[in-house]
Amino acid sequence: MIDDLERAIEAMLFASDTPLDARQVAGRLGDEMTPGEVRAIIQTIAARHAGSGIELVERGGHWHFQTPADLAHLLRRERDDPRKLSRAAAEVLAIVAYHEPVSRAEIEAIRGVQTSKGTLDVLMEAEWVAPAGRREVPGRPLIYKTTDAFLQHFGLTSRKDLPGIEDLRAAGLLDPVDLAFEEAMGELDLVKDGEEA
Amino acid sequence: MIDDLERAIEAMLFASDTPLDARQVAGRLGDEMTPGEVRAIIQTIAARHAGSGIELVERGGHWHFQTPADLAHLLRRERDDPRKLSRAAAEVLAIVAYHEPVSRAEIEAIRGVQTSKGTLDVLMEAEWVAPAGRREVPGRPLIYKTTDAFLQHFGLTSRKDLPGIEDLRAAGLLDPVDLAFEEAMGELDLVKDGEEA
């Protein structure tokens, strides 16, 4: 059976929006107890909760309830939020993979378009690309390379597994887009007819 | 020694800013337990806190920690009074709670007066009353019901906990006037038949 005073102090500390010290608690109880007596009761309460999912802790003479730090992972649950990699990011990733180590300027030269900082950030967030030091040229630009996580995600044993340019061409991956499109639409026959006419 | 699962659930309920049901707790634990198992542990925790300055209570299947009502005098002074309800609003709230789901026309039939728009608005703003679809009768009127926040605020475990609801139901006082009238006339006819026989 918990005594009434202990219950009252426990409830106060629970409902308070700021940590309370022994003097404040005594004041709210009508100053019939000394802060020392209050402190003793607070310690009893803290001991009662020890080892549970609720802790009564002291910070600079003020007491407040909190949840134990070792349970923080339950309170901040992480959830997967899958996102499809953008076309631009896929291009940059491919360039890093085929040409590593590369600087951002080199990536842009190969792509023929400016690469936004966010694109590289996304690849680094995905942990597929990581900085690999600086190139010893004027300006000492950062250079990037792919990671083991990259190889793992794309099911590659090593970078040497990446198909060469000729393989890509054979697979039709180097066909101009509009030609490939027309082929798919079966309009090529008409063009040939036109040529014959 | 409190076991890890019990600590974890206690910490969750203590840290949450809204009441949690067993399913939510199980979800956060990674769905390795059934809601029934979680519920059993919650009841153990509630029993452990019984009689202390912190109580774990159930409201509409959701659980939260609060201070016991008998300590109100120690805690009340620095608190705002809860929303003061007008008599009209209190009556409408009672009608919704005891009759739910109920349409505005049905509320008005009981009160014998038009319900000003503001009255239901106040109850919906307090999140004690919420629309509950439409009644499938001509005009498809909106119907209203009370919420879990209503149960929480008024300290009700469930709607069965509404003061006197069983007595009112048994006395037919939750039946519409028409139904009660038919029944009363039926009894009267029976009496007459009896007299004639």
Place this chain on the structure above:
Amino acid sequence: MEELPLDFEIVPAAPERDDALQLSFESWEGPLDLLLTLARSQKVDLKQISILGLVEQYLTFIAEARELKLEVAADYLVMAAWLAYLKSALLLPKDPLEDPSPDELALRLQLRLQRLAAMREAAARLLARDRVGRDVFLRAKPEGLRDIKVRRWDASLYDLLSAYGQVKLRSEPVVHMVSRRPVITLDAALHHLQRMIGVKLDWAELSDFLPPDYDGPLRRSAIASSFVAALELARQGRVDLKQEGAFEPLYLKASGA
């Protein structure tokens, strides 16, 4: 009037009208509420209440209020008229054919009052419960439970390789391959039309001049270029054009033929 009901507010009138009392009707939520208040003054269970007595109380009350020159809201007057009717019906000898009978009307009124009274009590008991923020308190600043979304990027090897293919393609020397669409040029149409005009002597429709094996997009192109060619030949005075009206077939023949 013997006694005013308990929650009847007597408000001192404004100074310039201090000869009168103002009775506030705002104390009641409508006539049914007023009836219930009056019924309570009978101090009996609502089941045993005398409806006739209640009707008289209500009518007296409204009459007093009007004598005091109070504004009585319309719905209170409507109720008064209805109750006056009920009173006379209850007092007159019973007409067995009257439907609904006055007793039935009285019973309905009684049932309504019982239901309103039940809800009034329920509301009072509800408000008297231990309420959060008044009687019981929650943690003022709970840590809160948070869901943190962790972005997981997704791409397939195909995405990677086709992206690289596009990059390589962009950086290769640009060779434009414009696919030829099946068209009949204006020159070809002019040439063709000039030849055909010599063959056809009378008015002939423009489409008759087109080779019959042109179809699909090629035919549409041929019509368009032949039309322009016909306009050009007309401008040169080499053909005459004729059309009955807008969107009608266009006829042409060699000038002077």
